[in-house]
Amino acid sequence: MLGAIHNKVELSSQELSSLLQTSQQTASRYLLELDTQQMVTRELGVKKQLIQITSTGAEVLRKEYLSYEQVFNLPSKVVFKGTVVSGMGEGKYYTEQKGYAEQFKTQLGFVAYPGTFNVEIEYVERNKLRLLRDCGGIQISEFEAENRTFGGVICFKAAINGKEGAVVLPKRSHYATTLECISPFHLRETLGVRDGDVVEVAVFLR
Amino acid sequence: MLGAIHNKVELSSQELSSLLQTSQQTASRYLLELDTQQMVTRELGVKKQLIQITSTGAEVLRKEYLSYEQVFNLPSKVVFKGTVVSGMGEGKYYTEQKGYAEQFKTQLGFVAYPGTFNVEIEYVERNKLRLLRDCGGIQISEFEAENRTFGGVICFKAAINGKEGAVVLPKRSHYATTLECISPFHLRETLGVRDGDVVEVAVFLR
DNA sequence: ATTACTAAGCAGCGAGTAA
DNA sequence: TTTACTCGCTGCTTAGTAA
Numbered sequence: 001m002l003g004a005i006h007n008k009v010e011l012s013s014q015e016l017s018s019l020l021q022t023s024q025q026t027a028s029r030y031l032l033e034l035d036t037q038q039m040v041t042r043e044l045g046v047k048k049q050l051i052q053i054t055s056t057g058a059e060v061l062r063k064e065y066l067s068y069e070q071v072f073n074l075p076s077k078v079v080f081k082g083t084v085v086s087g088m089g090e091g092k093y094y095t096e097q098k099g100y101a102e103q104f105k106t107q108l109g110f111v112a113y114p115g116t117f118n119v120e121i122e123y124v125e126r127n128k129l130r131l132l133r134d135c136g137g138i139q140i141s142e143f144e145a146e147n148r149t150f151g152g153v154i155c156f157k158a159a160i161n162g163k164e165g166a167v168v169l170p171k172r173s174h175y176a177t178t179l180e181c182i183s184p185f186h187l188r189e190t191l192g193v194r195d196g197d198v199v200e201v202a203v204f205l206r
Numbered sequence: 207m208l209g210a211i212h213n214k215v216e217l218s219s220q221e222l223s224s225l226l227q228t229s230q231q232t233a234s235r236y237l238l239e240l241d242t243q244q245m246v247t248r249e250l251g252v253k254k255q256l257i258q259i260t261s262t263g264a265e266v267l268r269k270e271y272l273s274y275e276q277v278f279n280l281p282s283k284v285v286f287k288g289t290v291v292s293g294m295g296e297g298k299y300y301t302e303q304k305g306y307a308e309q310f311k312t313q314l315g316f317v318a319y320p321g322t323f324n325v326e327i328e329y330v331e332r333n334k335l336r337l338l339r340d341c342g343g344i345q346i347s348e349f350e351a352e353n354r355t356f357g358g359v360i361c362f363k364a365a366i367n368g369k370e371g372a373v374v375l376p377k378r379s380h381y382a383t384t385l386e387c388i389s390p391f392h393l394r395e396t397l398g399v400r401d402g403d404v405v406e407v408a409v410f411l412r
Numbered sequence: 413a414t415t416a417c418t419a420a421g422c423a424g425c426g427a428g429t430a431a
Numbered sequence: 432t433t434t435a436c437t438c439g440c441t442g443c444t445t446a447g448t449a450a
Contacts, residue, residue, distance in 0.1 A: 001276050002330070003337040013434065015330045023426045028435055047433055061277060068271040070207050124208075124221045131209040219415065229445050234416055253414055 005058055008043070008050040074135070078128050080179060080201045082121040084193050087180075091116030095182060099143035099150055107138050108155060108166050110184040116168065117160065117187040119179040119201055126177060132156065133169065135205045140168075159202045161191050167203050211264055214249065214256040284334050286385060286407045288327040290399050293386075297322030301388060305349035305356055313344050314361060314372050316390040322374065323366065323393040325385040325407055332383055338362065339375065341411045346374075365408045367397050373409050 002009045017027035031051065034040045039057035043050040053061070092115040094100060104112045121129070137154040144150075151171060158167045158181065165183030169176075179201055181187065193199060208215045223233035237257065240246045245263035249256040259267070298321040300306060310318045327335070343360040350356075357377060364373045364387065371389030375382075385407055387393065399405060 001273060002333040004333075005277055007336065009333040009336070011330075011333070012432095014432095019330065025426055025435075026424080029425090032435075044434075049434085061274070065271075065274040065278060067207060068267070068274060071211055071267060072271060074212070124217075124225065127208040127210075127215040127217070130213065130215065218413090220413095231416075231445055232443085235444090238416075250415075255415085 004040070004051050004053045005061070008052040010048050011051045012048055074205070076205055078132060078203045078205065080119070080121050080125055080128065080203065081198060082119040082125075082179065082201065084188075084195055084197045084199055085118045085120045085178065086195055087116055087118045089115075091118070091180065094150070097145060097150060099145050100140065100153075103140045104155075104166075104182065107140065108157065108182075110164070112166075112182040113184060113186050117165075117181040117183065119160075119181060119199055121177055121179060123177060129169075129176070129179075132203060132205070137169070138166075157204045159204075160187055161193075161199050163187060163190055167201065210246070210257050210259045211267070214258040216254045217257045218254055282411055284338060284409045284411065286325070286327050286331055286334065286409065287404060288325040288331075288385065288407065290394070290401055290403045290405055291324045291326045291384065292401055293322055293324045295321075297324070297386065300356070303351060303356060305351050306346065306359075309346045310361075310372075310388065313346065314363065314388075316370070318372075318388040319390060319392050323371070323387040323389065325366075325387060325405055327383055327385060329383060335375075335382070335385075338409060338411070343375070344372075363410045365410075366393055367399075367405050369393060369396055373407065 002011065004011070011031075013028035013031060014024050016031065017024045020027060020030075031040070031042065031049070034057070035042050037056075038054055039060065041052050041054055095104075095112050095114050095116060101112065104110070133154065137156050140153045140155055142149055142152040153171060154169045156167045156169075158165050160181050160183065163183060163185055165181050165185075165187065168180045168182055181201065183190075188194065191199065208217065210217070217237075219234035219237060220230050222237065223230045226233060226236075237246070237248065237255070240263070241248050243262075244260055245266065247258050247260055301310075301318050301320050301322060307318065310316070339360065343362050346359045346361055348355055348358040359377060360375045362373045362375075364371050366387050366389065369389060369391055371387050371391075371393065374386045374388055387407065389396075394400065397405065
């Protein structure tokens, strides 16, 4: 905040200590440590030292800055990492229902390859999933067929290891740890992955 | 980053500890402390707890965020706090020189009241002053008069306790800890301040 | 599974001080 | 004035564990 990212700044350990509300010794130690870690460069004079933040240091700060941005500004995409798992073949049954398939076509703009591509995510990431639900998404309505009701689902366009697709979340049953993906492509084949492989699912919020 | 600013999120002390790379006990203590400090609200279930950041907590985070903004994005104004001091009457001599007075009029848009209003700033703030110099400012050229040369100076429009004015920095002699202010008003009188009083000088960079 | 208490150990802080 | 070392003390961390 004194501008040490842009220039060398004069900063004695005494000055730093009063800015940080700590002792001169601790401030001195901080500067030494930051120097050792290559976060700042120092030019020691007899009375002062010139401090400048290195590119390494600036990078660390920028990362922290971006973290704060993520806290306040809702991101336009959320990235999940997870492992490929097999469903119980249900996916195929559902995606082949005309009621779903036609809505996918009009709302998502592609004809879904039969079956779902399932990605198991970390337990902690479920919070991200919840966040996702709050962002709306593409509504797929419930419909009647074969003497039963097929429930409504929420979709988000997504990229699975870069390949076009979408994530499908049932409107009920909140607490899943599996992302069900559909795509115009046969993802297992196109991506060349099998059960246990790690894939990245980027979900687009708007 | 899990979205606890926007919603309640499920977060066990175990999960938090792995995210923070610390022990479950420490994570648990953190959550307790944040609760006590009213930074988060907690809803304890038998197996999970729902955490949400309070408005107090969000405010603290936003302040930190703004600090980072100050690091990376050069601000449009810099605020100094300092105490009013008396010069040695030199200010009057210089500001009454036609060579300066006319340039002030054209470049700053006001006729300066004779004399300078001097504000002594903290030693640490000199770094901000250096930053200021790097931003350019309004150039006042040197000129000849009374058989001598009057050196060029750099000006920045400023507000002294809210009152219109400007800060004048000599092009040479970098290491001052005094801000010399000029203004269309007699600042001491208009602001009702005397030596030793604290004033705020907001310097506009562009 | 959880949360969170107690107690021991250890790391960071700062007083004193040298250069 | 500076910077920065040593060292004792304090307070944070975590292992162990209860609920």
